[in-house]
Amino acid sequence: MQAVVFEETGDPDVLHLGDRPEPQAGAGQVLIEVRAASVNPADVKRVAGSFGEVELPAGTGYDAAGVVLAVGEGVDHLAAGDEVFGLGQQTHAVRAVLTAAARKPAVWSWAEAAAAGVAGETADRGLSLLGVSAGDVVLVDGGAGGVGTFAVQLAVARGATVIATGSDRNHDYLRSLGAIPVRYGDGLADRVAAVRAEQGLGEVTAVFDVVGKTPAEVLVSLAPRPEQVVSIANFDAPAHGARVTGGGDGVTDAATSLAAVAALADRLTIPIEKEYPLVQASDAFALVAEGHVRGKVVLLP
Structure with missing residues (x-):
C-alpha cells in the first residue's frame, strides 16, 4: 500500500x-x-x-x-x-x-x-478543559494557525468574547473569525489590558495557548487563576500552575469532540x-x- x-x-x-x-x-x-x-x-x-x-x-x-x-x-x-x-x-x-x-x-x-481532525478536536478539548461558555472572555494565543482558527470560532460559538493574538498581517483574518485581534510578543499583557478597556470587557476568564511562544508566566498573569491557562505547546506551563493538554484528559473523548465540531460545520471557516x-x-x-x-x-x- x-x-x-x-x-x-x-x-x-x-x-x-x-x-x-x-x-x-x-x-x-x-x-x-x-x-x-x-x-x-x-x-x-x-x-x-x-x-x-x-x-x-x-x-x-x-x-x-x-x-x-x-x-x-x-x-x-x-x-x-x-x-x-x-x-x-x-x-x-x-x-x-x-x-x-x-x-x-x-x-x-x-x-x-x-x-x-486534529485541529478541531484539540480546540474543542482545550475549551472544554477551560469550561468556556457564554459570557467568558477568552484569550487565544495564536489564533491564526490551524488549532487557533478552530479555537476562536468554537469559543465564539459557545458565546464567549475572544481576544486572539497574531501578527499584524493576520488581524483582519482574526476579525473575520469573530475575534478581537492583538499583536503577540513583548508587551502582550499591556495590549490585552488596553483592548479590554477599549472594548469595555471584564477580566479575561480563560487563556488557551496553541503555539507555545509566550512565556508561561505572562499567560498566567492574564488569567484569574493559573489553572485557567491551558497550553498545547508550552511544557513549562505546569511549573507556573497552568495545564498542558495532549489528549486523554477525561473531559471529553475524541469522538465527542469531533461530533461537536461537525455539528457547527455551517458556522466554521x-x-x-x-x-x-x-x-x-x-x-x-x-x-x-x-x-x-x-x-x-x-x-x-
Whole structure:
C-alpha cells in the first residue's frame, strides 16, 4: 500500500512515498479509503525526532477524511460507504485506520474535513478543559494557525468574547473569525489590558495557548487563576500552575469532540493554505515547519 514513510529522523526531505502493510480495523476503529489527510506540527516534530525514539521505518499522519471500507468490533454508528473524518495513525496513505471518527458534514470538502481532525478536536478539548461558555472572555494565543482558527470560532460559538493574538498581517483574518485581534510578543499583557478597556470587557476568564511562544508566566498573569491557562505547546506551563493538554484528559473523548465540531460545520471557516499530492509530502511538511501557515496544509492521495 502506498504511504508516506521515513527510514531516518530529520528534516522533511527524509520523507518519500513507499510501501506499508495494509491496515486493518481493530475494535472500535474504522478502516477508510483516504480522500485527504492534513499535516500537523506534531507530524513535523515526530519526523524530526523531537518526540523521542521512533520505530523505523515509520509512516506519518494523525488525521484524515475518507470513505469507510470496514468497521471494527463494537462500531455500530458507522458502516461501509459512510463519509467520515477523524483521528488515526499513519494516515498519510491511500488507506488508513481511524481510532476516532465522526460523519463528514456535506458542506465540507474532503480537504476541509481532513483539516478538522486534529485541529478541531484539540480546540474543542482545550475549551472544554477551560469550561468556556457564554459570557467568558477568552484569550487565544495564536489564533491564526490551524488549532487557533478552530479555537476562536468554537469559543465564539459557545458565546464567549475572544481576544486572539497574531501578527499584524493576520488581524483582519482574526476579525473575520469573530475575534478581537492583538499583536503577540513583548508587551502582550499591556495590549490585552488596553483592548479590554477599549472594548469595555471584564477580566479575561480563560487563556488557551496553541503555539507555545509566550512565556508561561505572562499567560498566567492574564488569567484569574493559573489553572485557567491551558497550553498545547508550552511544557513549562505546569511549573507556573497552568495545564498542558495532549489528549486523554477525561473531559471529553475524541469522538465527542469531533461530533461537536461537525455539528457547527455551517458556522466554521476552515482555510486551506495549500494542497499537495502524497508524493510531495516533504514539501508539505517543509511549509508547516516554517510556522507561518494560516489554516491547514493538506495531502491528497
